[in-house]
Amino acid sequence: MTTTPHEPPATDAPPTRFLNGDGPKSAADLLATIPPDTGTDMYGNGGAVEELEQYTAELLGKPAAVFFPSGIMGQGAALTVHAARHISSTVAWHPLAHPEIHELDTITRLHRLTTRTVGDPTRLLRLSDLEAVPEPLAVLLLELPQREIGGQLPTWEKLTSQVEWARDHEVSLHLDGARLWEASAAYDRSPAEISALFDTAYVSFYKGIGALSGCCVVGATDVADELREWRRRLGGTLYGLWPLAASALALLPERLPEMPARLAHARAIADALRPVAGVTVVPDPPHTSMMHLLLRVDEPTFTANAARILERDGLQTFRGAQSTIDPHVMKVELNVGRATLQLSPDEIAAAIAELIG
Amino acid sequence: MTTTPHEPPATDAPPTRFLNGDGPKSAADLLATIPPDTGTDMYGNGGAVEELEQYTAELLGKPAAVFFPSGIMGQGAALTVHAARHISSTVAWHPLAHPEIHELDTITRLHRLTTRTVGDPTRLLRLSDLEAVPEPLAVLLLELPQREIGGQLPTWEKLTSQVEWARDHEVSLHLDGARLWEASAAYDRSPAEISALFDTAYVSFYKGIGALSGCCVVGATDVADELREWRRRLGGTLYGLWPLAASALALLPERLPEMPARLAHARAIADALRPVAGVTVVPDPPHTSMMHLLLRVDEPTFTANAARILERDGLQTFRGAQSTIDPHVMKVELNVGRATLQLSPDEIAAAIAELIG
Structure with a gap:
């Protein structure tokens, strides 16, 4: 759609x-965000990539972070890793979630997972929408804020009740945090406090932050190890990812405040x-x-x-x-x-x- | 393996x-290959990306080229597009082809295609190896040169006999041309003459050329349009691909000779x-x-x-x-x-x- x-x-x-x-930003403006003494990675190992991963893991209070060149890739990998840990391979999300309307059905056509929209496209997801799902779910993706309905955010209480529902039903929780930085300001809670509700969280470095392309997915160490395998399969373990990572590393401390x-x-x-x-x-x-x-x-x-x-x-x-x-x-x-x-x-x-x- | x-x-x-x-190259050396007045793309459209695609399509004598951030992604997309045009979904390649030994089974585990190795790992593929395949194939991937056996190249006559076999059997032909530039020098034939034998060809811009990460897949216009959809699904249509493309655009004319x-x-x-x-x-x-x-x-x-x-x-x-x-x-x-x-x-x-x- x-x-x-x-x-x-x-x-x-x-x-x-x-x-x-x-x-708009010119190439020169964006290149100026990459320090010339940046440490280079090789296939994602070392240099600015490792540094950014450590920075982001700390910022989001998770054991590990994996840098991906794009959110479509990072979220696809995260959902695949979660689904592999469940009997169900069904991913649930809002009817206007990013992968539902902007990703050419990558989760079904490439990752071969089953998807299910939950709730009404014109409003936020409700606990009662989740309670009405009869099938077992592998993972629930929540987008904070919900971009396609004007960046709406559930109250903290409503959010935590949905998180509790997922925990009670042994459903993994993934945060689409493309705009988590903005949600953090709105909740007046740190990114780590929000991320603590989820098993994995994706955060963007070009939306909001204004860096070159790229994002991180944070989570447990074993999940991160598996994410790295999927990054390679997806073709995201580039020979050098450092230009993207260095740009994010430079801009995050400046833009977050x-x-x-x-x-x-x-x-x-x-x-x-x-x-x-x-x-x-x-x-x-x-x-x-x-x-x-x-x-x-x-x-x-x-x-x-x-x-x-x-x-x-x-x-x-x-x-x-x-x-x-x-x-x-x-x-x-x-x-x-x-x-x-x-x-x-x-x-x-x-x-x-x-x-x- | x-x-x-x-x-x-x-x-x-x-x-x-x-x-x-x-x-080794420092970040500063590599950044210096990107002209500061580079035209930026947005999600792969325009700027240095379009310019590099036109340059590469012309160099390889094909109607269209699609820039990908990595070869794993570009080749996965190409094989998927070919398989969708055949009843068979079987991809054949040498036992030491890159996707067989270096890509964590992405073609089977992510793209969900069937793979088949043809021939002996210690030598080049032979026509008789192809003739011994009883099942219908969707696509034959040929790697020129065959890296894992020391960069061996079949004679031009042997190569064209294999191409003819594929044509006779209505098998699509994809060139793994990670080192096509080197093969071109060895055959003393232009990249376009070699690429003319194939439906699609992948060429690398960091191996041999020394640019930042990235590659192109060339082919017919309808194939390129479909490749772009898969690039998006795979998470390769970054917000901006221009740093990678600009680096290749600057180095190709300098390094090819x-x-x-x-x-x-x-x-x-x-x-x-x-x-x-x-x-x-x-x-x-x-x-x-x-x-x-x-x-x-x-x-x-x-x-x-x-x-x-x-x-x-x-x-x-x-x-x-x-x-x-x-x-x-x-x-x-x-x-x-x-x-x-x-x-x-x-x-x-x-x-x-x-x-x-």
């Missing part, structure tokens, strides 16, 4: 300000948007530093307005919007990053109001 | 000269080794710029001799040797690279004689 974003026509004037995320400010800014943006007619913030107030906006506008109007703002103000609002079931409502995702922090909530609200007008 | 290399004890003096390959000189040096080394008692060169003369050496020496003597040479001359001969079935014979692999070219054949022969003595 995917929806096609409608792209506005290209304009001659390059944008100078960005509503979303960190803004920024998460609370991004959350505060997201909530201030929602405050500024609340009086704007034709805008629905999902969720309101935002649970994390991201939100979805439902805009009462048709696609041609949205596109023309976005192009005008870009042309006139050099401001890139959204590169496109997603259709919804209502032809008069478009959906966009707003991730508060370094570029967003450069714009005041009022400026952002004014630009979004103009997208509708 | 793997054998454990016996590592010599660490020495305090770092080596200054290297018998094998290009010698060096291949004939490496071949000539390999043959001169074999000439110098021929009078040395206790050394067998496999194959003799070398077919390509690599060779295996069987050394009549036991492991402790080899290790002590290698350590002494390193300590005394700053020369790293071999970091270890493989056992053979004969406890008095050790095996090493010699790849002629940029570092090897700095040493005369006589110097090399003298060092190898001392490893035995």
Whole structure:
């Protein structure tokens, strides 16, 4: 299940300000995040890779971490390792979980596991959804926050009740923590406190942190050893992984402390948007530093307005919007990053109001 | 099937000269191969990735090329795409093909294909080996040169007779061209002439070329489109693949013309080794710029001799040797690279004689 974003026509004037995320980065900017005296690994052993693995394991309070070049690979490997330790080979997740809608069915078609969606796509997973599953599960994947419904987070109590359910039913727990850093700020709990609820956790180094590609999966030592075998089978044990790892190692200590400010800014943006007619913030107030906006506008109007703002103000609002079931409502995702922090909530609200007008 | 290399004890003096390959590279050296004005891709689209794909497709005379972060991934995807176009799902290859001995059974355990080794591990594949296969095959993987038997290459006539057999039997042909650049020099035929015999070909950019990790698989346009889907499923469509691609793009035009000189040096080394008692060169003369050496020496003597040479001359001969079935014979692999070219054949022969003595 995917929806096609409608792209506005290209304009001659390059944008100078960005509503979303960190803004674009040049190769030179990204290369500058790799110290030239970086220790090189060979096939994942040694150097910056080992250093990043130790750093991440400590940060998440787990015995071991394994660096992967991508989240699709890391999560596929983690689910495979969990399934191998259960009689069931069924992986359960939210109907809008990343592997369900963005990964070309890799878990069924490549990893050959059985998948099952649990709950309603329009809301967070509930304990009652889990209780309604009659078949034995191997592993439950929970995504914190749940990106596709605007970055919603269950309350800590609801989360722990689901974790308890899984423990009671001997179901392994895997955290899709692509945005765990953001969840950590929102819960006001350390990444390790959240990760402690799970057997394995995946964290991303390019989303939020802004490093080159790559991620880690953390867990027990025996699980990590097996993850390394699957990384090799999947073709992820590159001759050298150090450029990716070094970039993450440099940026993590710098970007992690920024998460609370991004959350505060997201909530201030929602405050500024609340009086704007034709805008629905999902969720309101935002649970994390991201939100979805439902805009009462048709696609041609949205596109023309976005192009005008870009042309006139050099401001890139959204590169496109997603259709919804209502032809008069478009959906966009707003991730508060370094570029967003450069714009005041009022400026952002004014630009979004103009997208509708 | 793997054998454990016996590592010599660490020495305090770092080596200054290297018998094998290009010698070690620092992060700074490798980063310097990425131009800072490199165009970045997003999830494999655009920038240096697209440029390298076009360059490689042209070099290999195929309609399309797909960049992969690793050969294990690229070859796994290629075999999967071929198998999907056949009733049979059986992949045939030499008993010492890379996926058979170095990839933790990824083709059977991850890609869920059936594999079959054809021929004798101690020699090249023969037409009669193929003729003896009674089951229908989906795809035949040929490795040129055959690394694990010292980089042997079939004669062009033998190669084309095997290709004809596959065509007659409607078996797809995939080239493991990890060392195609070296095979091209040895056949004195362009990479495109060799690749023309195959439906798909994999070529490496870190072996031989010395770039950061990465490779391409070339083939028909529809095959390439399907390869891209599998790259995503395998977790290889990184947020940005451009650092790897840019490094290959910079080094290919510089390193490809060096291949004939490496071949000539390999043959001169074999000439110098021929009078040395206790050394067998496999194959003799070398077919390509690599060779295996069987050394009549036991492991402790080899290790002590290698350590002494390193300590005394700053020369790293071999970091270890493989056992053979004969406890008095050790095996090493010699790849002629940029570092090897700095040493005369006589110097090399003298060092190898001392490893035995």
